Amino acid sequence: MWERTTVRLTVIGSGPAAPQPDSPASGHLVQVDGTAVLLDCGYGVVGRLRSTMDPRSLTGVVIGHLHADHFLDLAALRYLHPWDGAHDGRPAVWLPPGGRTRLTGLARMMSERPTFFEDAFDLAEYRSDESFAIGALAIRPTPMQHYVPAWALTVSDGTGARLVYGGDTGPTDMLSEAARSADLFIAEATLASVDEDEPSRGHCTMEEAIGIAKGSGARHVLLTHYPSARRAELLAAASATMTGASSGVSISTVVESVAQVSIAVPGLEVEISAATESARKAATASEAATASEAASQSWPMGLPDASTISG
Ligand SMILES: [Zn+2]
Numbered sequence: 554m555w556e557r558t559t560v561r562l563t564v565i566g567s568g569p570a571a572p573q574p575d576s577p578a579s580g581h582l583v584q585v586d587g588t589a590v591l592l593d594c595g596y597g598v599v600g601r602l603r604s605t606m607d608p609r610s611l612t613g614v615v616i617g618h619l620h621a622d623h624f625l626d627l628a629a630l631r632y633l634h635p636w637d638g639a640h641d642g643r644p645a646v647w648l649p650p651g652g653r654t655r656l657t658g659l660a661r662m663m664s665e666r667p668t669f670f671e672d673a674f675d676l677a678e679y680r681s682d683e684s685f686a687i688g689a690l691a692i693r694p695t696p697m698q699h700y701v702p703a704w705a706l707t708v709s710d711g712t713g714a715r716l717v718y719g720g721d722t723g724p725t726d727m728l729s730e731a732a733r734s735a736d737l738f739i740a741e742a743t744l745a746s747v748d749e750d751e752p753s754r755g756h757c758t759m760e761e762a763i764g765i766a767k768g769s770g771a772r773h774v775l776l777t778h779y780p781s782a783r784r785a786e787l788l789a790a791a792s793a794t795m796t797g798a799s800s801g802v803s804i805s806t807v808v809e810s811v812a813q814v815s816i817a818v819p820g821l822e823v824e825i826s827a828a829t830e831s832a833r834k835a836a837t838a839s840e841a842a843t844a845s846e847a848a849s850q851s852w853p854m855g856l857p858d859a860s861t862i863s864g
Pocket residue numbers: 569570579620622623721778863864
């Protein structure tokens with residue numbers, strides 16, 4: 554048995570840089586004990602977030618990297634706050650190094666005053682590998698491999714539940730290390746094929762993401778940052794994993810020892826529980842046993858298309 558906590562992940566947006574018909578860009582909400590933290594805030598996220606909670610009640614927002622599909626809706630969030638910013642409950646907005654200057658530039662581009670964002674948000678810049686706290690959660694940014702500086706975000710609560718959001722990254726040992734023994738590993742599955750990427754690699758395929766989850770001993774991998782047109786393909790792989798189906802499906806040989814694979818869609822909720830130490834050891838010793846407690850998932854099928862990568 555796993556001991557459960559109240560940490561909850563809600564998918565707000567699972568799309569990549571190219572806008573999708575049925576999902577905002579990147580946005581994943583983590584909630585526990587009155588703390589609500591949004592991991593990334595890409596376009597479309599804040600409007601969609603309103604169907605889950607009042608965005609003005611966010612305790613904080615953390616931006617993993619400064620591509621538009623991961624931070625541009627900070628502008629939308631700002632317009633929900635009082636003009637002079639004089640109010641309780643200002644959200645902590647944690648940015649990558651150099652992020653404050655970038656936001657000031659964005660404010661000017663929007664014909665707003667340079668202090669537009671800091672008037673309403675408590676802005677801060679994190680440093681690589683230095684943890685910080687937002688409410689009841691501790692967050693540790695670790696550098697990844699992308700076209701611009703980018704960080705994975707490891708989120709922990711006081712009971713040891715551990716969520717790792719990889720953000721945008723190519724397959725790298727740094728991602729494998731970050732995801733090690735995660736209770737929930739949110740992994741990008743942007744590419745249909747390695748051929749779509751640059752040789753230096755800035756994104757992952759589904760197979761690479763699941764392979765990293767397997768190698769890291771993550772209990773549950775949630776695939777995100779993908780074009781909607783590829784959802785059926787991702788669902789088939791997840792289904793093959795969970796049913797143990799078919800040696801004829803090549804992906805099943807890759808994922809056979811991952812406890813659970815889910816596909817991110819807006820509105821999907823996943824409860825995250827910390828494995829007990831004894832359970833962790835048991836899971837390590839018996840890789841087949843880790844049928845984790847699944848969040849129920851409804852999967853919209855046959856959605857219209859839109860494709861393309863990057864971001
Ligand atoms: Zn992206």
